[in-house]
Amino acid sequence: MLYALCLVPLAGCLKAPGQQGEVPPYDTVQVIDNLVVDQNSVPIFPRKAALTTDTARRFSIELPKRCTVDWDNQTILSVVPETPMEMTRLAVGDPLPDFNVEDYSFEKLTVKDALQKLLKGTRIRVIEDEDLPDKITGTIKSGSLSDAVELIAKMGKVYYAYDDNARQLRIGAHGKWLIKMPRDQNMIMALLDAMRGAEMRNLLVNWEDKTVSLEGNFQTERDVKKIIADMGSRKFLIAWDMDVYRVYPRTDNPIVWMNILPAMGENNVKMSIPGVVGRLLLTSPEINTKTLQQFLSQQANLVLISQGTFVIPNGWQSRFDIGQCSREERLETNLIVGAQATYGDYAGMKKLDAKIVLRTNSGEISAFNVPSALGDNYVIIGIPTHSFVDTPETLISPFAELVVFMSPRIISIVPRQQNFTPVSGQALRDYLEE
DSSP: OHHHHHHHHHHHHOOOTTOTTOOOSSOOOEEETTEEEOTTOOOOOOOOOSOOOHHHHTOOTTHHHHSOOOGGGOOSEEEEEOOOOEEEEEOOBSOOOOOEEOOEEEEEEEHHHHHHHHTTTTTOEEEESSOOOOEEEEEEOSEEHHHHHHHHHHHHTOEEEEETTTTEEEEESOEEEEEEOOSOHHHHHHHHHHHHHTTOOOOEEETTTTEEEEEEOHHHHHHHHHHHHHHHHSSEEEEEEEEEEEEEESSSSOOOGGGHHHHHOGGGEEEEEEOSSSEEEEEOTTSOHHHHHHHHHTTEEEEEEEEEEEEEETTOEEEEEGGGGBSSOOGGGGOEEEEEEEEEEETTEEEEEEEEEEEETTEEEEEEEEEEOTTOEEEEEEEEGGGGOOSSOOSSOTTOEEEEEEEEEEEEEEOOOTTOOOOOHHHHHHHHTO
């Protein structure tokens, strides 16, 4: 009897599994995105490498100026006054002592050895900031010390800076410059885009005082001076405004591009230029970004991936990075649209002779040579979205494709006059025909 009474309270303590108030025999945790979380803990994150965050890396004061296009007020012909640009080398140090040198010859010496021989007896030390193994041979005529040092530095393609307090002449293969840019935004963009097209990446732009500083070697200096000279001596800048779309057909069929002829008018498609991948349609102004969207919306859904503009001096090349002006991270954001163009005589006609290249980090996708007249637009079609997929499988339809709309503009640079009057309409066309 006693045994039975002991069992009653014990049995009353047992509850069926799942009843309220039950204490589980083990701890439970909630796992979200591989982070262990429970009510008594905080998220535990894996250690991240010391790299600039993506949003900070993508920050740029330039983007609001570059990544918008006012299609309602686009002007394919415009005039800007010529503005001189000045390039000044930075960190040149103190002036060299006012010494005179006698005739001096040297053969197969490094720049450092040639300068040390020249400066013997002056107590000026020559210090290399980097290894300069190239050897030079030359003759220095009698004259000032500064002229002799400048000539030797140019022979060896090096830069020097003198510190009078330390009596040191430092030499290196790299220099720094400051460029005073024009006030016109199109000319600023042309200068920056041309330098980036020449693979200059270390550009620091001050948008308030309109200056850009850069570092480089003798080749960098020569290229920048040539860009500045060309912008001053040639009459034109060439700009492209762009919209980039991903197009999703509404059915399991690709876009029927032949339908653009009856829909838009056969005369509005002037040329069809095939590439290794894709095709470029040269169109009249009637096919623009708005009418193109209307045509595509009948067969597909459109997503605007990127929008923006870039400007180059006549005859130079540059690039538009889709990801720089992308609405969000997408497969196509590593796509680059490169352009090189010349506006002028083309077999007796005024044409814009352009080469358009599409490439990614993996290499070139396609290229098109396009001779076009003022007012013509480009529509690049038939680039499969799967070209940008790097996984064996994807949820993206095999019929989704990239569509690039490009509208070129000509910007004429005219000599600055005291009473400058903008030229437009027929007067501008007559000027361009000169």
